[in-house]
Amino acid sequence: MREQTVRIPDGDTEAQDIDFLWSAIDEVLIVAITDAKGVITHVNDRFCHISGYNRHELIGNTHRILNSGYHSPAFFRSLYNTISHGQIWRGKICNRAKSGALYWVATTIIPRMDEAGRIQSYIAYRFDVTPLVDARNKMKQLARRDPLVDALNRIGFAESLMEETRQITVSGSERTMVMIDLDGFKEVNDIYGHDAGDTVLVEIVERLRQFAGQDAIIGRLGGDEFAVILEDSCPPGKIEACLKRMLALIERPVLIGETGVSVSAGIGYTHINRTVAAVQQSLKDADLALLQAKQEGGERIVAFTPSLRSRARQHQMLMGQARLAIERGEFELYYQPVIDLTKGCVTFCEALLRWHHPQLGLLTPVAFSDVFSDFQMGVELGRLVRETVVRDLAEWSENGLYDGGVALNLCVADFGADGLADELCRLTREYAVAREKVKIEITETIFLGAGRSDRVRREIDRIARAGFPVAFDDFGTGYASISHLRELPLSHIKIDRSFIANIKDDARDLAITSGLIGLAQGIHLSVVAEGVETVDQLRVLDDLGCTECQGFLFARPVPAARVPEAVRQACLVLQDFRQSRATKRGLLPKRREVGAEYGGQ
Structure with missing residues (x-):
């Protein structure tokens, strides 16, 4: 112009x-x-x-x-x-x-x-x-800072990390990025209130500044997750010892009024140098290390290694395959009979999930346990299992093939929201299946996690009041199983297979199993022994008064179509065992044909 x-x-x-x-x-x-x-x-x-x-x-x-x-x-x-x-x-x-x-x-x-x-x-x-x-600059700054703790938020931290990466690329120096996740913070909020929780967060950031320096780049990335970029605080080769001091500083009690409250933390870290130029990649690497620290338990310090990234990729690939598997119908329920020693018949079968993987073949949950770490995937699989169990029960009953019940396992994702009892009631009503034929098996892990325990207990109470029997699985392996016997509406306990494996030769396992059976009988609970594989194990359990057994001795898990066959096999094994014991005692009962009393024909 x-x-x-x-x-x-x-x-x-x-x-x-x-x-x-x-x-x-x-x-x-x-x-x-x-x-x-x-x-x-x-x-x-x-x-x-x-x-x-x-x-x-x-x-x-x-x-x-x-x-x-x-x-x-x-x-x-x-x-x-x-x-x-x-x-x-x-x-x-x-x-x-x-x-x-x-x-x-x-x-x-x-x-x-x-x-x-x-x-x-x-x-x-x-x-x-x-x-x-x-x-405008002030608004931009506020948009990149957490006003509560006066530290960078996730956006601000990422921008500062980007600038640090540029400087590293030019200077050839190195930084250490540390990610910290607090353990026990939710309990502080629940017990002392959110004001106390805010005090803890502010104090944690102040301690991180005290450790790393007033000018250090510190970010609050989430509710109780923090990140720090260390420059000179931790000399090369001494990073682990240095971070242990940081962890000790974090875990010092925080004074709330006259009360000292403590939190612990998991720490993951990675080194940033010229070879790690991508900001997002360094964040992901530190996050993977932190995730590993949390999986290993509290108060852990884990360094990023390439194997963690490889494992994460494998996990993502597995999750993608699992989503396709649901759409393609590759997941199938297998059933393993649980035989009642007192009645001489199969009263329940446990539903066990299997994956017909197109490349790896038939997989048990041990091979795809990571799938359940994804909450949404756990929810979808849980619904699939519950509907399949009730539908199979209805078909067996209608065809006169099996008139017993099915026990199904619940995981953490099943309790992600209220409504599980309502769903079970709806399914049994739609398929005309008696509620007492659907046994719910729970483990102690579903109670672990801040704020989860009370909600889980309420839902279990609703399930039991609706008429579904509830069993406590893997009993004896948790840290608070005895208290659960008093507080939960249980009908059965299942003794973990780890106590059964050496019950004949290990006096401690024998004593523990005997004590658990006696305890359950004293409060009128039925006892199921898992992992019974030998006649000697069955003989000991029978002598101890165990009411039900499950294991390869009787039958392996089978698809739904083969359940009547597996039920007959389990009943015949028990009948042979009874005859063998009677023979040794001088009694010779006539062998009976397996009929309705042994699980139905």
Whole structure:
């Protein structure tokens, strides 16, 4: 855009109008005029006021006297290229006043040309927009900081990490990025209230600053997850010892009123150097190390290794395959009979999930346990298992193939929201299956986790009140199993197979199993022994008064179509065992045909 040559009209009135116009401009705008080479030839009072220089200091100088260093040389090359071609330039410029203070001006630079199109001078009109820019910068800063703990939030931390990565690339130095997840913080909130929880978070950040330095880059990435970039705090080769000191500092009690509360933490870390240039990758690496620390238990410090990334990729691949497996119907329920030693028949079969993997073949849950770590996947598989169990029960009953019940296992994801009891009631109603034929098996792991225990107990109570029997699986292996016997509406306990394996030869396992059976009988609970594989194990359990057994001795898990066959086999094994024992005692009962009393025909 070219400016036409300005001519001042003849006559006093026109001159007065021009004078008035310049006076008005001086009152509103910051004005400077330079010659074609950029040398200042005129400034108004507002220019002097905002820059802090007087006219004598400015005139004869160039605008370099105001250079703040904020803009790159490329910025000014682009500006000069525009105006030197006779075009108007508009934009914001950060200048430095004589006092050293920075100020921002919205600038319009207009080239003034003669009739031949040669540039004679430049006129720059400016508005002071410093308050506006400061306000925007403050809003930007607030958007990148956590106001509670006065640390960077996830966005701010990622930006700071990016800048650190640039410096590392140039200097060749190295940093250590540490990610921290607090353990026990939820309990502080639940017991002492959210104000106490806020106090703990603020104190943790202050301790991290105390450890890493007041200028360290510290971020709060989530509720109780933090990240720190360490520069010189931990010398190479001593990082583990250094982080142990950090962990000890975090775990010191925090004073809430007159009460000291403590939290522990898991720590994952990775090194950032020239070979790790991607910001997101370094965040993922540290996060993988932290995840490993949490999986190994509290108060762990784990360094990132490439194997963690490989494992994470395998996990993601497995999750993708599992999602496809649900759509393709590759998951199937197998059933293993549980035989009642007192009744001589199979009263329940345990439902066990199997995956017909297209490449790896038939997989048991041990091979795909990671699938259940994904909450949504756990929810979908849980619904699939429950509906399949009730549908199979209905088909067996309708065809007269099996009239017993099925025990199904619940996982943490099944209790992710209320409504499990309602779902079971709806399924049994739709398929016309008696509720007492659907036994729910739970383990202690479903109670672990902040805030989860009470909700799980309420839902189990609803399930039991609705008429579904409840069994406690893997009994004896948890840290608080005895208290669960008193607090939960149980009908059965299942003794973990680890006690059964050596029950004949290990006096301690025998004593523990005997004690558990006696305890259950004393409070009128049925006892199921898992993992029974030999006649000797069965003989000991029978002598101890165990009421039910399950294991390879009787039958292996089989698909739904083969359940009647497996039930008959289990009953025949028990009948042979009874005959064998009777023979040794001098009794010779006639062997009976396996009929309805042995699980149904």
